[in-house]
Amino acid sequence: MNTFKKEERLCSVRLIQSLFHSGSSFVVYPFRVVYRFEKRDVGAAQVLISVSKRRFKLAVTRNSIKRRLREAYRLEKGAKLLPFLDERKWYLAFAIQYIGKQEEAVLSTLREKMITVFKKLQHESDRMDQHLSD
RNA sequence: AAGCAAACCGGUUCUAUCGCUGCUCUAUACGUAGAGGAGAGGAAAGUCCGGGCAACGUAGAGCGACACGCUUCCUAACGGGAAGGCGCAUUUUUCGGAAUGCGAUAGAAAGUGCCACAGAAAAUAUACCGCCUUUGCAAAAAGGUAAGGGUGAAAACGUGAGGUAAGAGCUCACGGCUUUGUGUAGUGAUAUGCAUCGCGGUAAACCUCGUGUGUUGAAAAACCAAAUAGGUUGCAGGCUUCGGAAAGGGCGGCUCGCUUUUUGUCUUCGGACACCUGCAAUGGGUAGGUUGAUACAGUCUGUGUGCGAAUGCAGGCGUAGAUAAAUGAUAGAGGUCUGAUCUCGGUUGGACACAGAACCCGGCUUACAAGGUUUGCUUCUUU
Numbered sequence: 001m002n003t004f005k006k007e008e009r010l011c012s013v014r015l016i017q018s019l020f021h022s023g024s025s026f027v028v029y030p031f032r033v034v035y036r037f038e039k040r041d042v043g044a045a046q047v048l049i050s051v052s053k054r055r056f057k058l059a060v061t062r063n064s065i066k067r068r069l070r071e072a073y074r075l076e077k078g079a080k081l082l083p084f085l086d087e088r089k090w091y092l093a094f095a096i097q098y099i100g101k102q103e104e105a106v107l108s109t110l111r112e113k114m115i116t117v118f119k120k121l122q123h124e125s126d127r128m129d130q131h132l133s134d
Numbered sequence: 135a136a137g138c139a140a141a142c143c144g145g146u147u148c149u150a151u152c153g154c155u156g157c158u159c160u161a162u163a164c165g166u167a168g169a170g171g172a173g174a175g176g177a178a179a180g181u182c183c184g185g186g187c188a189a190c191g192u193a194g195a196g197c198g199a200c201a202c203g204c205u206u207c208c209u210a211a212c213g214g215g216a217a218g219g220c221g222c223a224u225u226u227u228u229c230g231g232a233a234u235g236c237g238a239u240a241g242a243a244a245g246u247g248c249c250a251c252a253g254a255a256a257a258u259a260u261a262c263c264g265c266c267u268u269u270g271c272a273a274a275a276a277g278g279u280a281a282g283g284g285u286g287a288a289a290a291c292g293u294g295a296g297g298u299a300a301g302a303g304c305u306c307a308c309g310g311c312u313u314u315g316u317g318u319a320g321u322g323a324u325a326u327g328c329a330u331c332g333c334g335g336u337a338a339a340c341c342u343c344g345u346g347u348g349u350u351g352a353a354a355a356a357c358c359a360a361a362u363a364g365g366u367u368g369c370a371g372g373c374u375u376c377g378g379a380a381a382g383g384g385c386g387g388c389u390c391g392c393u394u395u396u397u398g399u400c401u402u403c404g405g406a407c408a409c410c411u412g413c414a415a416u417g418g419g420u421a422g423g424u425u426g427a428u429a430c431a432g433u434c435u436g437u438g439u440g441c442g443a444a445u446g447c448a449g450g451c452g453u454a455g456a457u458a459a460a461u462g463a464u465a466g467a468g469g470u471c472u473g474a475u476c477u478c479g480g481u482u483g484g485a486c487a488c489a490g491a492a493c494c495c496g497g498c499u500u501a502c503a504a505g506g507u508u509u510g511c512u513u514c515u516u517u
Contacts, residue, residue, distance in 0.1 A: 009458080016458070048458070059179090059490055064462090071463050074153065107463070 010048040010093055019048075019093050024124075028117050030100025035121060037128055038091040045085055047073060048095040056102065065098055065105045072110040080118040090125055 010016055023036040049069050056062045073096070085092055096117070098105070 050458085060488095063490060067462050071153080075463085 008044075008046060010046040010095070015046070015093060016048060016095070019095060023094070026120060027099075028113060028120060030098060030104055031113060031117055032097040032099050033094055033117055033121070034097070035092060035094035035124070037125060038093070039089060039132075045077070045081060045092040045094070049073070049098075050095060051098045055099070061102055065102070068105055068107050068110055069096060069098060072107060072114045076111055076114045076118065080115055081121070084122050084125065088125065088129060092121070092125075094121070 010019070019036050020034060023034045025032060025034040027033070049066055051062045051065045051069070053062065056065065084090075
């Protein structure tokens with residue numbers, strides 16, 4: 001199901017602080033992703049979508065970009081992100097920051113980029129698995 | 135009719151699918167599921183004023199700081215609004231005035247300061263030219279003088295007469311602004327008459343006078359409260375037949391042997407206190423949650439009062455409530471404006487602003503596409 005409820009969002013202040021304090025990051029233009037994996041009983045993901053006020057001055061443009069990012073995440077996560085997390089019992093907390101331009105925030109390109117982000121995350125989790133098994 | 139300016143109105147709709155946040159109903163394994171219905175603005179913005187609300191503070195008075203500053207009224211209140219007074223500017227005029235715009239619009243007659251450049255002089259006056267008197271053959275010197283010259287945004291209130299050596303509000307008449315007193319009109323600002331005092335500007339320079347202000351803001355504040363750690367209280371335990379048993383630690387030659395520990399202090403020998411362990415209760419408090427928090431200084435219609443801002447009465451309406459923060463995405467069909475095209479009402483293209491609630495109200499300020507209404511100005515056409 002393509003839902004996006006509150007459990008799938010990162011809301012707790014402490015979790016967000018610890019994520020930004022100890023998480024790793026990479027850039028897939030136009031996104032900057034900060035992430036942290038943990039082993040849990042059930043695979044899950046909590047995401048934080050952020051568009052900085054310094055880049056986009058008006059609240060209206062910030063809102064619209066955030067909504068498109070959320071829509072892209074909602075449409076793509078079911079097929080590309082959750083299956084491998086569930087398979088390997090990973091809990092993933094991550095933040096997506098938008099660092100592109102306003103004109104580039106079109107839904108179709110955002111969806112493509114979101115898929116590459118997920119692939120990169122999967123690659124990272126593979127490396128973590130290898131590290132753990134060693 | 136067109137253009138420009140100002141003010142006001144206005145702020146694209148519907149359907150389907152997927153999704154988000156509350157609400158109501160039903161079911162429920164209490165996790166949720168299904169159905170229904172709701173879900174950004176005129177400025178939600180800037181956070182500039184005022185108020186509600188909350189916590190803390192609070193004998194009274196003064197000083198200081200800050201804000202405001204013509205009058206009356208409206209309002210819960212305001213630095214907001216309405217009506218009016220006064221001044222200035224523009225336009226118009228039938229020369230009486232009228233319209234529009236602007237004004238921190240109390241005090242410069244309490245005191246201090248400042249007034250670029252130019253100019254003789256920018257404020258207890260001064261003397262460059264000029265005028266007058268005296269001295270001197272003359273050049274010039276001494277003294278008087280603000281009428282005249284030129285400078286400047288502003289030149290010692292303006293005009294005329296008297297007066298004088300020449301002059302000067304020095305005196306007088308008329309006029310301008312102004313202080314104080316007083317008569318009349320007005321609720322009042324103020325207007326106007328009489329008498330009287332005075333005559334550069336600047337108070338968004340200090341200042342004086344009057345009025346007001348306790349501080350902090352919903353991240354206020356109230357309540358519930360997991361796990362873990364620690365606090366407090368209560369209960370239980372800290373062997374024994376005195377030979378040793380059991381458990382833990384150390385060493386060695388490691389199925390064993392040796393060695394050591396099993397709380398301390400006080401004691402009237404009953405215990406008391408401290409310490410350690412376990413169990414139970416409990417106060418504070420963190421994560422988290424609930425309230426605050428969405429029904430009202432509400433809004434619409436009618437009607438009464440008032441010049442008006444407003445307000446009385448009656449009736450209708452219920453209209454977001456998130457909290458790392460919902461109100462979205464996609465597709466299709468319209469709507470308004472506009473361009474192209476031709477078979478003249480079809481086809482096709484483009485545009486649709488400013489901008490996103492965060493405790494709630496009243497204002498102010500700023501932003502705003504197309505379109506519409508009203509007013510003013512300009513141009514053109516017709517009668």
